[in-house]
Amino acid sequence: MELQMAATTVAHADAIMTLGGEPDVSLISDSVAVLTGDHGLALHGLERGQIERAEELIAEIGGCGFMLLGGTDGEHPAPHDHDELRDLLAAATRRAADNAERGTNRGGCGSRRDRGTRGGRVARPAGAVPVDPGAILAEAERREGQRLRTLLDDSPDTMFVISPSGTINYRSASAAQLLDPVAERAEDLIGLAPADQRSALRNHLHQTGTGQAAPFELTKRDGDSGWFDLRVSDLITDELVRGRVITVRDITIETRLRLKLEHQASTDALTGLPNRRVLQPRLGDARSAMEHTGQPMALMTLDIDGFKTINDSLGHPVGDALLTQVAARLTNAIQPGQTILRMGGDEFAIILPSIAGEAAARLAAQHLLDTLDEPFQIGARLEHVRTSIGVALTDDRDHAEALIGRADIALYEAKRQGGDTVVIYEAELESTTTRHNQITRALREADYDREFSLVYQPIVTAEDQTIVSLEALLRWTSPHLGAIGPDEFIPIAEVTGEICGIGKWVLDEVCRQLAAWIEAGVDPDITVSFNVSARQLAEPAFVAGVLETARRWNVPTNRLVAEITESAALDHTGVAQQRIQRLRDAGLRISIDDFGSGYSNLGQLISVPFDIIKIDRSLLLTLSAMREQAGGDETDSCAIMQAIVSIASILDAPVVCEGVETEQQLISLHASGITHIQGYLTGRPALPALLTPQLMELEPARA
């Protein structure tokens, strides 16, 4: 009866462990054994009331030593592990032996015994069932295991134990959301990963060592895929585990967030193309691909000619829309395997992991140029753009990195040649670039007042070579680089934008000089021409700046002639035309500069408000060459000049021909109806002081 009570009382104990020899088991219920003789008893998981009761009862039933462990009263410590439990049991056993020795056990059951002999010492109470101690241990393990399992199932992580042969020996409850419960093999787990991650996952699961973690994408049973961190602990040699323990932690939310951030960091927000951060890694991929194909790889850099002008004059929304459409067209135009990136601004890069050679690369680049040649529909307007492409190729993996710089050098050369073209990198281009960099830096650091000066070249009548006007031409002597011709530094200043500041300086100096000449009393009809670049014309404040400068020097605006090239005047936006018209309205005259140097478009030219046509020296040279070919016959060359003159006369515009070096040229130009000439024949560009006496001699009031 007492024993039954003891049994019920202690039945709540979580686990029971025994140690030492073959214990005399005097009582067992579901989970309780009272071990007597020289064996200790350990119970744990009892509550306070139960502990006291158990002590009493156990003391009553047998002369055993006992120890209560892990009660919630805090006095009986819980063993941390099996080793500690063993120690505590050993202590309990010793106490049992001591008790027996001293005969302090109440009830006297088996309290005295001869050491080394067994049996007969324990009064086995009625109803007690002798039990196999192995069963007790098994039961204890079962309970312990259950407790651990509850803990595992409660954990947010999923756990698998995989045997060396690849069988899943254990899985925690949450494994069901990943793996079909009937799946038994590690391969089933591997099959949850996308095909391209499977071999990596297989290697990961088979690794030796402990605590290695790696993220994998797995498709859950509900069909959703997620990201999981798989930590592998190799416990194959551990007797209890005999396998690899895989802890699977769901990291979907943080991984998606990370991937999104990474994607954002490597994607251009406007066009959705990869951005320049991706260039190096993609070039690395292409380099690996090159090793497989054995063909060279190529990098192209592409840049829209005059994009800044479009952006400045039409506004950023139009610029953005244009870039987006350019990106879309390029994406459609490239071949599979090629990558297009937006490097920033209006610059794009295209990686060709394999290309047959230079000719093929040029063809591919030309194809892109042609694709962009078709007009773009932006809102209600049609925009035409031209593009330049620099290409660099290599078949040497060590040079893959150098491609970026080389493609840029080629692109720069393409721009230098006037754009709308493809240039393939070659080593000779390097020196140009170095010079370019030097000039760029020297220009940036230039002290305009000290380093710049203007020379003036007379424009005279073809009839009697009287000076009617002077063209201001800029000269630059850099303290670092010496004298640099405008043909070399002006195009660079146009690219860097420095030309706007330079242009202001030029106009200020022109007005200052003109004011000085007026003050000195030169012919009041003499005009001065100054050159205006497209970039200046694109500045919204340009017209106001010109007028303000003239006002400041008290120079009448009808003394000023703005020389603007055809291409700058014919900008497709119409903004240039409007600004030119505003200059004319304010009293300036407009001279169309370099006429006949590019592909002139007389039809379009009519849409530009201008006063004077200035024929470029190159046209004169072409005509001279034609005449030579025709054995001195001037018919054809004269006919061309006459055609220009007749068109100019319809428009009521005087025609100036520049670069006239010989008397012969002068005569034939005059015969063609050209009214004015400019050239070394009638006057080289000269410092103003040298011209002043000539100007003072002029009779006032000529046509």
Ligand code: C2E
């Ligand atoms: P441009 O406007 O066509 O100027 C005429 C160029 O032809 C000048 O070269 C002049 O010196 C040269 N030239 C004149 N007569 C003859 C001749 O009989 N024979 C030969 N061989 N050449 C002759 P320059 O001064 O070297 O200027 C070159 C270009 O630089 C100019 O071409 C113009 O486009 C630009 N430039 C010069 N000054 C300025 C400036 O202040 N602002 C801007 N934006 N551009 C300028």
Ligand code: CA
């Ligand atoms: Ca000029």
Ligand code: CA
């Ligand atoms: Ca010219």
